[in-house]
Amino acid sequence: MTSTGLPDSLIATLPGSSYTDPTVFAQEQERIFETVWFCAARASELAKPGAFRTVDVGRESILLTRARDNAVRAYFNVCRHRGARLRTEESGEVKRAFQCPYHAWTYDLNGKLVAAPNLTKMPDVGRTEYGLVAVAVREWLGYVWVCLAEDPPSFEEAVVGDVVARLGDVESIERYDIDHLSVGRRIVYDVRANWKLIVENFMECYHCATIHPELTEVLPEFADGYAAQYYVGHGAEFGQEVQGFTVDGSEGLDRIPGVAKDQDRRYYAITVRPQVFVNLVPDHVIFHRMYPVAVDRTIVECDWLYLPHVVESGKDVSRSVELFDRVNRQDFDACERTQPGMSSRLYAKGGVLVPSEHHIGAFHDWVNERLGGGPQ
Secondary structure, three states, X not given: OOOOOOOOOOEEOOOOHHHHOHHHHHHHHHHHHOOOOEEEEEHHHOOOOOEEEEEEEOOEEEEEXXXXXXXXXXXXXXXXXXXXXXXXXXXXXXXXXXXXXXOOOEEEOOOOEEEOOOHHHOOOOOOOOOOOOEOEEEEEOOEEEEEOOOXXXXXXXXXXXXXXXXXXXXXXXXXXXXXXXXXEEEEEEEEOOOHHHHHHHHHOOOOHHHHOHHHHHHOHHHHHOOOHHHOOOOOEEOOOOOOOOOOOOOOXXXXXXXXXXXXXXXXXXXXXXXXXXXXXXXXXXXXXXXEEEEOOEEEEEEEEEEOHHHHHOOOOOHHHHHHHHHHHHHHHHHHHHHHHHHHOHHHOOOOEEOHHHOOHHHHHHHHHHHOOOOOO
């Protein structure tokens, strides 16, 4: 028996209020999503200068664009004059500049204030000082990552470090050349559950034999309840008769050339805290991004990435998409089934994690530390 009064096999979860209290969610927005690196968009969505996308990060709207020098820029989507949103649509394109529709303050793609009514009569107004406020931005794995903190944490330690902690080295993910893959399918899910329930679900496979019949057919070891993420560097091996990571185990598509021999016929799963899941298989990569919008609602954007010629040739990707689409829907249904229980008086002090889920405790400690409570 541990000091918590639980058997040695069990450790405590977060309390139910962590998943239901709007005050806790507000703290998470402020102290997690607005302070750490957040994966905002696929870089290919910003294909040329002037292309833009708006993304909610914590409580803030962020405007992503590609500048004339072909570098990605990220700004608070707020006019410096009276605070109007510069763009309200999710994506689009401008020719040269962003103009506020309220009073026509206009900013170039580098964020500089270039025009405003009567601006020439206000020579003391600095064009850079009153330009758009930039946020830190990085491109990695073909995605745009932003950090709203004034002093961002090390990207290499926070983001790349999560990948290394899972795979053992960064070279293992670089072999999939994710930067140069193409989006073959994107599905957006609106999940009525707290974002942490989705992370916890993705990290464990204790549920796999119960709700994932198609996945356990392809990856038989998952039926034993141990997720790939339970072991550093481990990839779940395809079943002996399985030809590809598809809904019926049939042959997949063209294999990514850089995938090493010991990575072939294996599935790897990675959690990059707080809102990214990466799934690696020999012929494609499945990349999830979560956008928490309320204490009990999370938007999940999922990309299926293939070699460019596979997408351009119009090859049928439906069997590989269908496998993980089913897995997603099964997982999200489980999370939505769990969310109401978080409000029960029986869950006020939380639940428990069995040994194959103990690694989720480290995620709970990470959340608690960022909220100022320290590890459990």
